[in-house]
Amino acid sequence: MNLCEELDSDVPWDKVVLVGNPGVGKSTIFQRFKTGLFVREEELTHHDKAGQEHRKVWEVGDEEVSITLFDTAGVERFTQTIPPTYYRRAKVVLLVYSMDNNDSFQAISNNWLDNYASCCDDKSLTVLVGNKCDLKHRWEELDEFVPRRRALTLAGNREIGLDMVFEISALTGKGFQEMFDGVAVRMKELMDPKPPPSGQENLSSQTIQKSGCRC
Ligand SMILES: Nc1nc2c(ncn2[C@@H]2O[C@H](COP(=O)(O)OP(=O)(O)OP(=O)(O)O)[C@@H](O)[C@H]2O)c(=O)[nH]1
Numbered sequence: 714m715n716l717c718e719e720l721d722s723d724v725p726w727d728k729v730v731l732v733g734n735p736g737v738g739k740s741t742i743f744q745r746f747k748t749g750l751f752v753r754e755e756e757l758t759h760h761d762k763a764g765q766e767h768r769k770v771w772e773v774g775d776e777e778v779s780i781t782l783f784d785t786a787g788v789e790r791f792t793q794t795i796p797p798t799y800y801r802r803a804k805v806v807l808l809v810y811s812m813d814n815n816d817s818f819q820a821i822s823n824n825w826l827d828n829y830a831s832c833c834d835d836k837s838l839t840v841l842v843g844n845k846c847d848l849k850h851r852w853e854e855l856d857e858f859v860p861r862r863r864a865l866t867l868a869g870n871r872e873i874g875l876d877m878v879f880e881i882s883a884l885t886g887k888g889f890q891e892m893f894d895g896v897a898v899r900m901k902e903l904m905d906p907k908p909p910p911s912g913q914e915n916l917s918s919q920t921i922q923k924s925g926c927r928c
């Protein structure tokens with residue numbers, strides 16, 4: 714077994730990673746996935762902040778899909794990057810921005826999208842996640858807010874399926890189930906692809922073919 718294969722054997726086949734600027738809510742999303750609850754920042758232990766993974770069988774309809782979700786250890790706070798090993802062989806990349814923070818949205822196209830492209834699985838799924846949608850009702854009083862149409866435009870420009878654009882709140886749980894349902898269904902398709910009806914393109918399919926290194 715060469716070094717690459719050896720490293721690969723440690724990577725869960727159902728790997729889903731959370732990526733995005735500091736403070737967008739990655740750890741809060743992770744905690745809701747793990748516990749089903751909103752966990753306040755003050756309640757996070759050192760262990761929680763050290764980067765974690767958690768496996769869960771997600772039920773959608775009568776299907777069961779295994780998901781191992783990864784959270785960063787927060788190095789992006791200091792370096793604006795996440796080490797390639799974090800993305801290694803990921804099946805799904807959840808690109809998270811905070812809906813009340815334009816910079817975090819800009820960083821998706823200026824930084825994160827190009828950061829991981831060559832490092833995850835050959836076929837990986839990119840998902841755009843606008844977190845903190847609970848702040849939407851305060852839109853008028855907030856200095857900035859990222860409207861859904863901007864996320865849809867970005868998705869269109871970067872070959873991300875429009876059905877993989879979600880707005881959620883890790884605080885209230887709004888949109889959370891729908892997002893993981895959508896991801897789970899698509900993961901199932903990735904693992905068990907069905908051919909499109911003859912003569913038809915599978916328009917909903919937005920698997921991005923990656924090339925180059927498998928870091
Ligand atoms: N209003 C609101 N606040 C949220 C939501 N999700 C997270 N937060 C808050 O946003 C702050 C940052 O959340 P984290 O989960 O620590 O963000 P992170 O992306 O893990 O940040 P780093 O680990 O520093 O990269 C915390 O105070 C959270 O409680 C949400 O959906 N709505």
Ligand SMILES: [Mg+2]
Binds near residue numbers: 785787
């Ligand atoms: Mg965090």
